[in-house]
Amino acid sequence: MVKEEIGGGAAADAIRPPWLHLLSAFLAMEPSDSLISISRDCGGGAITESVQNFIWDQCISRADGKGSAPYIRSFLKKVILEIESAGAVVADELYEQFAFNMTSLKGDDLAKGDSRxxxxxxxxxxxxxxxxxxxxxxxxxxxxxxxxxxxxxxxxxxxxxxxxxxxxxxxxxxxxxxxxxxxxxxxxxxxxxxxxxxxxxxxxxxxxxxxxxxxxxxxxxxxxxxxxxxxxxxxxxxxxxxxxxxxxxxxxxxxxxxxxxxxxxxxxxxxxxxxxxxxxxxxxxxxxxxxxxxxxxxxxxxxKVPNGISGDTLLKNSNASSSDIVNRRYEEFLLASxxxxxxxxxxxxxxxxxxxxxxxxxxxxxxxxxxxxxxxxxxxxxxxxxxxxxxxxxxxxxxxxxx
Ligand SMILES: C[S@@+](CC[C@H](N)C(=O)[O-])C[C@H]1O[C@@H](n2cnc3c(N)ncnc32)[C@H](O)[C@@H]1O
Structure with a gap:
């Protein structure tokens, strides 16, 4: 089960990378391609049954963010296509949610509604x-x-x-x-x-x-x-x-x-x-x-301003390479700060x-x-x-x- 694989407990606080990255990317509404890529990392290269369960349990079924339905629809579409094209079985929940989103969300909803x-x-x-x-x-x-x-x-x-x-x-x-x-x-x-x-x-x-x-x-x-x-x-x-x-x-x-x-x-x-x-x-x-x-x-x-450094001594330092100059300017900034x-x-x-x-x-x-x-x-x-x-x-x- 997902709960064991993600580190000994289903509590959100116990989730570890890369599962934590998948959840965080979902919450941040990162592009679907990024989510798919992290999902593959979670499954060792494939979007396995465990990964699908995680996507459902921890991400989609808990989504409460305003305006998240079109985002979820687009992610579900990509993830289902990805799983199908790998010849694997798609979890029922993902299919059902996608079907629900398709029927409840009209294509022009975004154009008419709030873009927030x-x-x-x-x-x-x-x-x-x-x-x-x-x-x-x-x-x-x-x-x-x-x-x-x-x-x-x-x-x-x-x-x-x-x-x-x-x-x-x-x-x-x-x-x-x-x-x-x-x-x-x-x-x-x-x-x-x-x-x-x-x-x-x-x-x-x-x-x-x-x-x-x-x-x-x-x-x-x-x-x-x-x-x-x-x-x-x-x-x-x-x-x-x-x-x-x-x-x-x-x-x-x-x-x-x-x-x-x-x-x-x-x-x-x-x-x-x-x-x-x-x-x-x-x-x-x-x-x-x-x-x-x-x-x-x-x-x-x-x-940390280096000991004994003043603006004058920094400026007088000659024969400096470009990295010396970068560091010297930084030290001048530190001193000013x-x-x-x-x-x-x-x-x-x-x-x-x-x-x-x-x-x-x-x-x-x-x-x-x-x-x-x-x-x-x-x-x-x-x-x-x-x-x-x-x-x-x-x-x-x-x-x-x-x-
Ligand atoms: C590209 S956004 C960056 C917003 C935010 N700092 C960020 O990085 O996500 C530029 C911001 O500067 C503000 N801004 C642009 N011109 C301005 C001006 N002349 N006076 C005051 N604020 C201005 C805009 O309203 C906007 O919030």
Whole structure:
């Protein structure tokens, strides 16, 4: 039986990889081809009877997500074809569910109805990482998110973009960087980064977006994740006991005086560098947030600034190879992060001209932009998410140069 094969118990907590990956991929509504591939791994190369039972018991019969019926129908169709083409027997439950979905769901349901779905993103803590922690970390963090099937809805803010998966993994890999820090996100979209931030004990989280329908969807997601919030405008956020705040913040109209009042320790952004028209406004906002110098040093656990290093000694180091230069720039960024606010911006470079334009405008605003992708500690929290290409994302560390 499946229950024995998946590790001594049917309880969801006892499920181990690759079965856990199959369940997580299903909950995240990964493409059917990915589910089929993981299903084959579970069955040692074939979608065996045990795998079919698991798909039924743990995935399909428990599905409660909004808008999941068309997704399940499409997955069932592919999995049945796959099993049949291998000459194996398809479990009755899978046939019956497919027949039920076919008759109850009309082809044009999606076009007429709500295009919103609930995807549940499971961050699976790597085992050695959990064991290394003295305190009991949860083995997984599951984040349900209302998203749109239309990638352009809410000015693109109602879909999950790869950079937010990357930034979320970075936050969970290095929680000490964000603990007790006031964090401020630009272009928060569905809120994944903010929800991960709220799990690493920041002193405050402010999530912002310029699109009102995206903000409304973000509020739904905070509620889905049991987070209280309060909305404000850039003209004034009410001080309240809630840690997570949402703010309508179009970069074009954000006032410098309002931004200066926010004084975050850390600014974050995922997939916000893509529209050349917005870039000067985005850079102005980042620059204003990063020039608010604090009088006391920011002590950032986890950042090890090499002993005796100062900005000057780093800059004077000559005859450096390109990897030396990368490391030196990273060390300069680390050094800056101990005394002033810094930004972490994750980005997929889809158009090199747009990216270079961002770098140019940032340089003109006295911002130092450092590609720290290779330098930071990143754990793989999403091993089941075959559609996510971590290597396509760059992580930029940004700070203001006061020299
Ligand atoms: C590609 S989405 C990324 C969303 C989310 N960070 C993620 O990675 O999943 C870009 C986000 O930036 C927001 N945005 C775009 N232009 C903006 C502007 N001019 N002012 C404020 N927000 C803006 C959009 O509303 C959207 O939520």
């Amino acid at each position: 779905i609930i995807r549940k993103i499971s961050f699976l803590y790597p085992y050695d990482h959990v064991e290394a922690q003295v305190c009991q970390s949860p083995r997984k963090l599951i984040v349900p998110l209302q998203c749109s099937l239309n990638m352009l809805e809410g000015d693109t803010g109602c879909s999950i973009w790869p950079s937010s998966l990357f930034l979320s993994e970075f936050i969970l890999s290095c929680p000490e960087l964000f603990s007790m820090k006031s964090c401020f996100e630009l272009g928060s979209g569905v809120g994944l980064v903010g929800i991960c931030l709220a799990n690493v004990k920041p002193s405050k989280v402010i999530l912002t977006d310029g699109d009102l329908s995206t903000l409304a969807n973000l509020k739904v997601n905070l509620e889905l994740n049991h987070m209280s919030t309060r909305f404000g405008s850039s003209q004034g956020i009410l001080e309240d006991p809630y840690k997570v705040k949402c703010l309508h913040l179009p970069w074009e109209s954000a006032l410098e005086s309002d931004l200066r009042d926010l004084m975050p320790d850390i600014v974050l952004g995922a997939d916000v560098i893509y529209d050349p028209e917005c870039i000067p406004h985005l850079v102005r906002v980042i620059s204003t947030l990063l020039t608010t110098k604090k009088s006391t040093p920011l002590h950032r656990g986890g950042f 101990t005394t002033q606010p810094v930004a972490y911006i994750a980005s997929v470079v889809r158009n090199i001209d747009t990216f270079n334009y961002f770098l140019k405008v940032a340089q003109e605003a006295n911002l130092r932009v450092v590609d720290i992708t290779q330098n930071v500690k990143m754990l793989d929290f999403l091993p089941y998410m075959l559609s996510y290409q971590r290597s396509s994302v760059r992580l930029l560390g940004i700070y203001h140069s006061f020299h």
